[in-house]
Amino acid sequence: MSKIGTIARRTFLIGSAAVVGGVAFGYYAYKTPADNPLLDDLKEGQAALTPYVRIDASGITLITPRADKGQGAYSVQAALIAEELDVELDQIKADPGPPSKAYYNTALAEESVPFAPTDQGFAAETSRGVVDAIMKFLGMQVTGGSTTVPDGFEKLRYAGAVARETLKAAASEQTGINAASLKTAKGMVILPDGQALSYESLAPLAAKIAPVNDVTLRDPSQWRLIGKPMQRIDVVPKSTGMQRYGIDFEIDGMVHAAIKLNPQAGGAVHGFDATEAMKMRGVHKVMAVTGGIGVLADNTWRAFQAAEAVTCEWGAAPFPAEQAEHWSALENSFTDAHFDNRQRDDGDTDAALIGADVVSAEYRVPYLAHAPLEPVNATVRVTDDRVDVWTGTQIPRFVQATVADMTGVDVKNVHVHVLMMGGSFGHRLEDDNVRLAVEMAMQVKGTPVKLTYSREEDMTHDYRRQIAMARGQGVVKEGQVETFDLGIAMPSIISSQMGRQGISVPGPDATIVQGAWEQPFAIPNYRVTGYRTPELAPISSWRSVGASSNGFFHESFLDELIHAAGADPLAERIRLCSDDVSRKVLETVGEMSNWSSDLGPNRGRGVAFTTSFGAPVAEVIEVTNTEDGIRIDKVYVAAEVGTVVDPVNFDNLVKGGVVFALGHAMNCEITFSDGAVEQTNYDSYEGMRMSQCPEIIVRALENGTKVRGIGEPPVPPAAPALANAIFAATGQRIREMPFDKHIDFT
Incomplete structure (x- = not known):
């Protein structure tokens, strides 16, 4: 974690020795494709043709790892994959995927070197290349800096092309027809006689074939989607009230949580009295958390009300008061x-x-303030050997590492499920909501704890x-x-x-x-x-x-x-x-x-x-x-x-x-x-x-x-x-x- 943060800062002082040495040392590793994280949990009949494409009998899922906080990130990532995969946007499901080094952000390099964006000379471009390599080696999976499209523009089209050609190879093996004679359209491989084989039907065979990585991206004159007006894949669910956000998440057996933090942010908590709160209907527990108190109850409103009823003795803020x-x-x-x-x-x-x-x-x-319409929230379930986190976040790998450190659970057993966000503007580059939810969940192991900030806590502790x-x-x-x-x-x-x-x-x-x-x-x-x-x-x-x-x-x-x-x-x-x-x-x-x-x-x-x-x-x-x-x-x-x-x-x-x-x-x-x-x-x-x-x-x-x-x-x-x-x-x-x-x- 410290290594990631130390290197991934916005200002890099890159000398010639670092450039030459870095390129000589890491070129082969940089060009080596990242491990496909989808293979770790692949079910029978599924094919994870690249880290971005999963196909099974139920349909086609495109992995869209840049977080969607209302800006249409899932749609644009899906469109870039679909452009080369030859599927329509109404044929696919989008999934943000697991935290993984495979989803590192290439475009972060642009803001991380001391060169103006208009400078595309040798030194500037070489420095960007070195930083890009560092981002890859460290697996900097971050959404921010207007990087979703720059990061994915070639990477995601390439992923779609690899998946397409691998499916054609599977069809070739099944039919005996040379792959060069096959075409693709609308999620199907088309044989010379017009017969169509669906991607879903080819998935089991494609899963056994080495990915076809030697692909050429199509010329812009052949683009079907890019540059054309699109209907975002979330238009219907958002227009009908069916879109689910982190604040809507539910799981059996969960309890609801609220917090009351020191209004003088960062100040100590010298003590609290929860007597009145514990008399209130539906309240299960009041506990100390970093910077304040947390309440567990049978619904969010009762948790909010109980938190307000707790009297606290606050310390002063560690910054000027006025x-x-x-x-x-x-x-x-x-x-x-x-x-x-x-x-x-x-x-x-x-x-x-x-x-x-x-x-x-x-x-x-x-x-x-960031003041997103959806207050920050997180649902966490902690057991002795596994942690699940359901939240909207722009930094899933940082969250994963933080939770592992807090709970002592191996990082590979910390599962971060990224949810749609109702706004961010940078707010969800922070993980304080997850940390507090983890603190409470650790005190009721095995029980999912859903923490929702009140609007006031979200505004004042932003x-x-x-x-x-x-x-x-x-x-x-x-x-x-x-x-x-x-x-x-x-x-x-x-x-x-x-x-x-x-x-x-x-x-x-x-x-x-x-x-x-x-x-x-x-x-x-x-x-x-x-x-x-x-x-x-x-x-x-x-x-x-x-x-x-x-x-x-x-x-x-x-x-x-x-x-x-x-x-x-x-x-x-x-x-x-x-x-x-x-x-x-x-x-x-x-x-x-x-x-x-x-x-x-x-x-x-x-x-x-x-x-x-x-x-x-x-x-x-x-x-x-x-x-x-x-x-x-x-x-x-x-x-x-x-x-x-x-x-x-x-x-x-x-x-x-x-x-x-x-x-x-x-x-x-x-x-x-x-x-x-x-x-x-x-x-x-x-x-x-x-x-x-x-x-x-x-x-x-x-x-x-x-x-x-x-x-x-x-x-x-x-x-x-x-x-x-x-x-x-x-x-x-x-x-x-x-x-x-x-x-x-x-």
Whole structure:
């Protein structure tokens, strides 16, 4: 576990010796296919042709190991396999599969090297290759970073092709017909005379044949599914209320659990009195758990009520008690003593600032909750020699290792059953829900314990989005931006997140400057510096991670410099852009929004651009300044992802990302008083109302050479585009989220 975490950090310092030695040492092992975990539990008549395809008499199951938290991950993975396997999506069942090294995430390498995504030179690509190999050797089965499609685009099609050719080989052996004369369609092998043999009928024979690994992927001109509008495989169950989530899971003999944790998260529990709770109907047991108390009862509501009835003596939080102290810690971090990293330092910024008419500004973003609609939950059954965990998680192998460590049960006997999730936004990259459920299940061995967080516990004990601050200095000359100097201060997301896994991560944290340093702008003097604020409240990955705040910082300050230069906000960005693919994104959003047209009085447009997770995204927002406040009218989004797998889901993901980002920018924050979170439910953490939702127009571009994900990249440009639009309409610069501290929205 510690080895996984130590290596799998976002910043790698890769020297030439490591590259050469790593390639020489591991090339053969890297190219060797991973063991097929489906073979460990194969039943009579089943064929596990690859780690991603299982076939038996009941049908075809496609393994979709990247977790689905509402973003359509199961559907897109199934479509990539089905494209080469020659099955239709309505012919298959999707299964997330077991935790396994075979399901390592290739695309994590993109965010784990100190090279901008536009850098596809030898050193950058070699470093990515080395990190990819490390991810494979360690079996980093993680869902996140908009990596589901980039990770699976070739890997899953290859798995489908191997399964297809193996089934043809089975048909050839059964019929005596050369496999080259056989075709496949709709889950059948077609013989030259038109006779069709179903994949299901061929499964027993195919299980005895060595997989046919020498396959060629089809040309894009032959694609049946990729790039075409699809109906997601979860549309019907979700539309009819039949979709089951972790919170719906049931198993015979289970008890229901609730927790009451110290409101001052991380503080001690000095004692508790459960007298009144134990008098309540249906309550079985009250016990101490890490950070608070747990209740077992005969249903969830009674467990909730009993937990509230327990009186506890709490200790203080191990971080500043008041919100003002958190901001003060950030303010004091812009010093050499807190320097973390500087991955962008072009020209001579210090010299350019001396004696110049300097434009300066300070920006702030607050803590934010993940606040998924489905509160976190987990069901756990512990016996002396086996543990079963049923939960929605993005880190199944980490969960498996954690549970093995807690229970003393061999890791191979810890079975993690990944369930559909009702939202995450990064929340389910944590495993505190599983840990607490395990603690309780260990006290009632053999009995399944289903722990469900109340909405209030989910909100107040979330590992939230980082608080951050930025200070910018810049110089403009002859109508152009000449100098851009941005310092960003925040606590380390990676140290906080991995620290909860008992892992110390040495070196700088690239997420502190993520979404700022790698922007493709050729400003003569261009510097981005990250300052690490000492750890404050616990934080974690939130949709788009460091870029969620840094996109706002970078694009707000760049807009201020462009205004100071008297230049056009879009035209100057296009002029500065040093990457052809990114420039096309900017040009496209300008054309979509008819940028140069006159909107009329009391209206304004704002533009912002951010590359995050390798995907360049530009957004233009139009607003109207009404008597009742700002109305967001339209949002135009141009996004480059190389290849769009499902245009319908692409459109939905982009629009959802925009709504998510704008709602948080408008009126969401998490603040602390007396060490406790003040926002406990959606009434104090609203987001965007349906009546406030603008029209959103999306265009996907496919000019890039690499396939990118789109779950997170629409988020970073939205807030600065809105702030820049508000400035255009009102003349008021907003440099702090949430914006409703400074302006009303209608």
